Amino acid sequence: MKRRFSAHQILVLLATLIVTSVAGDLAIASDSNTDSDTETKKIVFIAGRPSHGYGAHEHYAGCRLLAESLKESMPGYDVTVIKNGWPEEGAEALSDADSVVVYCDGGPRHLLNPHIDEFDTVMKSGTGLVCIHYGVETPKGKTGDAFLDWMGGYFEADWSVNPHWEAEFETFPDHPVSRGVQPFKTNDEWYFHMRFRDEMKGVTPILSAHPPETTMRRADGPHSGNPHVRKAVAAGEIQHLAWAADREGGGRGFGFTGGHFHWNWADENFRKVMLNAIVWTAHGEVPENGVTTANPTQDELEANQDEPKPARKASS
Structure with missing residues (x-):
């Protein structure tokens, strides 16, 4: 015998189905946010x-801005900013870190140079490493070899160069650091022709572009030009300006050659690449759309800089 339902019963049944469906969707959405919210x-x-x-190589202001952005999107993260170089407590200050982000002057003045052995102990524990801008340069030899191990590449004098130019990024690899990143272009002191591991072992280029001929107009010098890079640019070889690297033993590293101009952190994609990389090197779960944060205000960009804001010139 067929059962007949009243109009009221049908409405109750439909309402139940709708509530169940919505609850299921909310549960799925909640599950999808769980990693970033509670990690x-x-x-x-x-x-x-x-x-x-003012406005360039703003190490402390840049670190503070990135740290605040990271905490905004990843509320479970414990974020600390150490000012003015190597911590007074030494490597002990880094012993329980999941990733260390270094933003400093490099070359012979790199803050890690005098601490290679003790910092290597931190790296051997699986801690991640991110180096920004001048922080990717260290002298060839023991320190350069350490950087190759820790993050897959570095700026090598008389091999790499540091011109100012507008790099355009159009495609990105299928990698967690690329999540949510859209094509963009930015004028910065983008280093290129980096020294990488042999055969790029364990290294994934994240930001790559073709430098224009104008980047080769300076005379040869430790940072300005050399026969090797001139040949590469003339041949149209693509150059890698940011890269992710896996280390033996499970550690991860990331090098980012931009970051000369502090104002570039206002660019959503420029900033997202960096925040994604920090999460990835810490073995965290990069959200599907990347680490998404609000663009900083002008006041936030001007905060914490090492130099006072220049006075405006009086109009004549």
Whole structure:
């Protein structure tokens, strides 16, 4: 015998189905946010000493801005910023860090140079490493070899170069650091022709572009030009300006050659690449759309800089 339902019973049944469906969708959405909302990681930023003039090489201001952005999107993260170089407590300050972010002047003045052996112990424990801008340069030899091990590449004098130019990024690899990143272009002091591991072992280029001929107009010098890079640019070889690297033993590293101009952190994609990389090197779960944060205000960009804001010139 067929059962007949009243109009009221049908409405109740439909309402039940709708509520069940919505509850299921909310549960799925909740599950998808669980990782970023509850995941716990410790990130330590090491900001180098004051360097260039206002708005450039702003190590402390840049670290503070990135740290606040990271905490905004990843509330479970414990984020610390150490000012003015190597921590007074030594490597002990980094012993429980999941990733260390270094933003400092490099070359012979790199803050890690005098601490290679003790920092290597931190790296051997699986801690991640992110180096920003001048922080990717260290002298060839023991320190350069350490950087190759820790993050897959570095700026090598008389091999790499540091021109200012507008790099355009159009495609990205299928990698967690690329999540949510859209094509963008930015004028910066983008280093290129980096020294990488042999055969790029364990290295994934994240930001790559073709430098224009104008980047080769300076005379040869430790940072300005050499026969090797001139040949590469003339041949149209694509250059890798940011890269992710896996280390033996499970550690991860990331090098980012941009970051000369502090104002570039206002670019959503420029900033997202960095935040994604920090999470990835900490063995965290990068959200599907990347680490998404609000663009900083002008006041936030001007905060914490090493130099006072220049006075406006009086109009004549």
